[in-house]
Amino acid sequence: MNIFYFGGTSFASQYLIKDLSNKYNVFNFSRKKTQYCKSYYFNLIKKSNKFLSYKFNLIKPDFIFIFSSYVPLNEQSATWNDCKKINVHGLINLIKKIKYKPKKIILASSCSLYGSDLKKKRTNSFLTPTSGYAFSKFTQENILRIF
Secondary structure, three states: OEEEEEOOOOOOOHHHHHHHHHHOEEEEEEOOOOOOOEEEEOOOOOOOOHHHHHHHHHHOOOEEEEOOOOOOOOHHHOOHHHHHHHHHHHHHHHHHHOOOOOOEEEEOOOHHHHOOOHHHOOOOOOOOOOOHHHHHHHHHHHHHHHO
């Protein structure tokens, strides 16, 4: 099984990518290399990335993990303009490279989608993004639902 992993060097994904690479063919696309699998330089906001299109057509990943995103230091002060370039337009650029649908796309979202009072929230609670960052993650989820 082939897995394309975007953002495999982030804190949240480093152990997951290590476990996956022990069992599957994992290809990490990121601005940094990881020691656990093959890594290729990739920047979500660059529209023309012929190498990625070539890899998609050659390897045809079964699964795509998307952990790449812009995470501001202070989520509540982040504006829509701060977050949309990478989180929204970057995801759209990535989707345009996919020539077929893989079995699954796994997106790392954010609990900030539920608003500020997380104690009363469950995964089926109504989403109330309250910052530009939360709204960009909400937009990512909806883009992938449509895709």
